[in-house]
Amino acid sequence: MTTAHQERPLAVLVGVQLPGVDDVEHAADLAELGRLVHTLGFEVIATVSQRRSALAAAAVLGEGKLKELAEITGGSGVVPSGAPERKNKARARRAAEGGEDEDDGELLGDEGDEEDDGGAASDGAEQRAARRATVVAVDHDISPSQARNLERATGAQVLDRAGVIIEIFHRHARSREAKLEVEIARLNYVAPRLRETGGGGDRQRGGIGGKGAGESALELDRRKIRDRIAELKQELASIQREQSTRRALRQGQRRVALVGYTNAGKSSLMRALTGSEVLVADKLFATLDTTVRALHPEVRPRVLVSDTVGFIKKLPHDLVASFRSTLDEALEASLLLYVADASDPTFRDQLGVTRSVLSEIGASEVPSRLLLNKVDRLSEDERDALRLEFPEATLLSAKTPADVAALREAIIAYFEASMVEAELLLPYAKQSLIGEIYENARVLSEEYGDDGGRLSVRAHPAALDRLRSLLAR
Template sequence: MSKSPSTRPLAVLVGVQLPGVSDTEHAADLAELGRLVHTLGYEVAATVTQRRDGVAAGTVLGTGKLKELAQLTGGSGTVSSGAQVRKSKARERWEAEEEAPGEEAPGVEASEEEAPEEDPETDPAAEAGEVQATARPTVVVVDHELSPSQLSNLERATGAQVLDRTGVIVDIFHRHARSREARMQVEIARLNYLAPRMRESTGSRERQQGRGSGDSAVELDRRKIRDRLAELREGLVAIQQDQDNRRYARRDQLRVALVGYTNAGKSSLMRALTGSEVLVADQLFATLDTTVRALQPETRPRVLVSDTVGFIQKLPHDLVASFRSTLDEALEASLLLYVVDASDPTWEAQLEVTRSVLREIGAQSVPSRLLFNKADRLSAEEREALLQKHPEALVLSAHSPDDVAALRQAVMEFFERSMVDADLVIPYARQGRISEVYENARVISEAFDENGRRLKVRALPAAIARLTHAFGT
């Protein structure tokens, strides 16, 4: 059960506006980070931003902004070179999963022993009664990928747990993965992210006795991670071979893949087009597992529709690589439907992200159609402006039966343009295989003579060639 806003742990967002990034783009990035943080289970309490020529090498922010951030979290605002290095969150999470591998990753709320000491006499916010000690943000989320040293320095300066954008996305993927394949893919990305961020804690065992003597605890932990990664990759190869076999069996069928930015409404369209009970939720990365269903009402030949994982700006490369087999559904589709949330003011940037990822996997040459979804949230003028800019696009709402019917018709017309007519003769001795014809072609007419059943069919050239070979006609 999700927490209410009043009981969610608090987080502070941190962003650096670099040269070349407009105010609108910077605000959109932080708004999206806020949605990611909310999806992970936090309430955004404050945002700290700074214009800089580059991200500060040690602490991301400059000295003044770092102190401002520390005031919110109760930290010192400085990074003392002699400060005791705490055990990293990455290592804590790894050790917790080693002890309880079947449980969900621990939450990110700070424990009592890690909570910073409060000093009401020197805290202006506390003096004013505006911030209670128990209401301080316990997490700092940075809209950039952090190096291990930056993460450590920020934790020491703020007294709070620090996450970067990549870490947030990886954790969301970890929580939302359902199928065995998706869980393995996410764990690979997650371990690749955690391994370099593990730090040795002072006061813990520095050396291991017996086998592996001379290795520090963190080195042994990293070795465990390498072994686990090898095990996961081996298991994933077997699953992907099975997926490849399934895709090969569907190679001559008409296949449509829904692709687009996360939360663009792909799953809602999937449900509307196929009648399948796929998960529909107003949150980022609600769908990680590829679902394949037949277009409804069923057509002849049958059309398969697949719903794919959504994309996002700064999507970690490890996740793109881990989900490569899932994205192959887009690579091998006959038609890609680019789903865009037309009500989002940054839809153009989101569309470019989608195209960029598809270019990365080599799917840019697959025929495509642009869909502007959530049109029920647009004014008539806004809909007209979209069509003027993209006259080839469809502007629709997944909740409108008429719009969904128009999309279904557009999909069928696309395939019709590639179909050809042919005559088939099915010998009476092979009537038991007649279902193959109806699965792969549309039967226009049929008749019977002494040689068997004569069919006039319409299908893709590859399907016609296969049927002709199968029945020897």
């Protein structure tokens, strides 16, 4: 019986170490790509890496490495100079020689010249076929022609880093807003990669009476994509207006946003701080939708905590633009909590990526605190070293209740420091606002006279201004 693990399609990673990228950074990039590919549902069986001054213009890798890659995928290792049909003829020749099953195009492979007899030979061929990678994941953004040439040389599907990330987002989006944002990014990614099919030279009849060149099938497909993107943007704008209204209603409330690299532990902290059942998974981009919950146990006035989408190196610009509304939670927060996985050797670079993306949307001016998470995986000496390097940071583990309780108290203390005392007059005609006052301020005392109630409160200045405005209407 085969297991789910064995049924995963196989993938090979490709990376080019460019000038200015050291060995540690290059290895970390490839390891991260491996986790992305694994999140997408593939099993990584090999990595092909090369040190070059630039990506090869034709197919990313040099000739030697390209052949090495093709040995893993069962391809020819050569970029055909002619039309795609030539590749099919070559595949037919390999099939005739026993290297490939022509009927379904599955590469059977021939790794080595070992002699097997009878059924053993058949079993060996099946085992070798299972080791063929059907996907090549490239740790760079590559052009459509480079992807096409790699596919011809390897006989495998090719995804660049942006394509992998977009596909993960596409599979993990849950809310309507996230789905729209991802679909826009996906269509923008696909449009320039469309190519003519076998009969792609045919044109639709154009002009009045059918005269004129008309549109080719490729042009027609691209126009359909542009129309679809416009339609999606219109629907997204409507949803974002509703989101803006909700955020406006929360204006003046105390809001904390958890931000950081993907898989840093933001959702685990969210669950621990709020008691909510948000998804927690040890995989990249488990969270794509912003979740807002109240700090638990609740305090008055309430503190709202937001869990946001994680960041990653080389995040496609279309996705940064598409998720701007999602990231607005960070822009409009009262306090940002930068969450970093302290057990990851590259967390310093990850922090840099997080700060860079937030700076792009103008959130770098929002007050922030640094949380070094997952310290339960570190030795005491490593923790001491981090305290020296980051004296302003809070070291904690989302799995340790005492650490979470201390963080909760620190959040409350931060907001308490900015609160001021004031007196509000609540006329009897506006008693319906009493709930609003208790929601946005801490009521210290109440006295009632002929003209209404006099409430001594403690609240944030912005919340006080809003309450006074409501009472003055």
